[in-house]
Amino acid sequence: MDDKTLTDRLLAVIEDDILPKTLKGVSGGNKVFGAAILRKDDLSLVIxxxxxxxxxxxxxxEVHTLKQFYELPDPPATRDLLFLSTHEPCTMCMSAITWAGFDNYFYFFSHEDSRDSFAIPHDLKIMKELYGLEPGGYRRKNAFFTARSIIDMAEACPEPARTGFIDRIDGIRKTYALASDTYQAHKGETKIPLG
Ligand SMILES: Nc1nc2[nH]cnc2c(=O)[nH]1
Known part of the structure; x- marks a missing residue:
């Protein structure tokens, strides 16, 4: 599977499958993070x-998506699947993805974006407090999985695909910024411990 086809599909899944669910979740007081699972062979959506x-x-x-994945009648083997995370997974989620047997994940926003653009610093704070890690300090390529940035993949694509992807990335960023404003405006109203 070439990176252009993969990038195109991962962006489409964020736009068409994750974002509608997230906008609904955010209207109920939840955070803006979403995920999806796709088949490696044809990039069709599993969940x-x-x-x-x-x-x-x-x-x-990520964990909520995995929970729902394991509730499917006949979930496919995770070695045959891709994991898509809208935001770079926190330590709990990257462990869950690992324990589920995925050898990969792809993320749109970085940990630094979660802290700086979404005012959610906990993922990086936990990495620092528990493991002494600075931002970017964990091994994105390791014995269990390879983690890749979708935005880096898009930027490395040849023109004219690259410009098309950058336009879509801008559109996705704008939608998430609005969703984040909604989340932040109401987060004091929920019982989420690390809001
Ligand atoms: N990646 C990610 N980070 C989080 N930090 C707090 N909640 C979440 C979440 O759902 N996903």
């Missing part, structure tokens, strides 16, 4: 999901 911390603070976008 998309979103954060549901108002029900359970462990239902981060």
């Amino acid at each position: 998309a999901g979103t954060n549901d911390e108002t029900s359970n603070p462990l239902w981060h976008g």
Whole structure:
């Protein structure tokens, strides 16, 4: 699978499958993080999901999607699947993705974006407090998985694909900025421990 086809599909899944669920979740007080699982062979969608911390603070976008994946009647083997995270996974979520047997994940926003653009610094704070890691300090390529930035993949694509991807990336960023404003305006009203 070439990176241009993969980038195009990952952006489409964020636009069409994750964002509608996230906008609904955010209207109920949840954070803006979402995820999806796709088949490696044809990039078809297995499941998309979103954060549901108002029900359970462990239902981060990634873990909540994995929970729903394992509730499917016949979930495919994870070695045959791709994991898409709208935001670089926190330590809990990257461990969950690892324990589920995925050898990859792809993310749109970085940990630094979660801190700086979404006012959610906890992912980086936990990495620093628990493991002494600075931003970018964990091994994105390791014995279990390879983690890749979708934005880096888009920027490395040849023209005219690159410009088309950058336009879509801008559109996605704008939608998330609005969703983040909604989340931040109401976060004091929920019982989420690390809001
Ligand atoms: N990646 C990610 N980070 C989080 N930090 C708090 N909640 C979440 C979540 O659902 N996903």
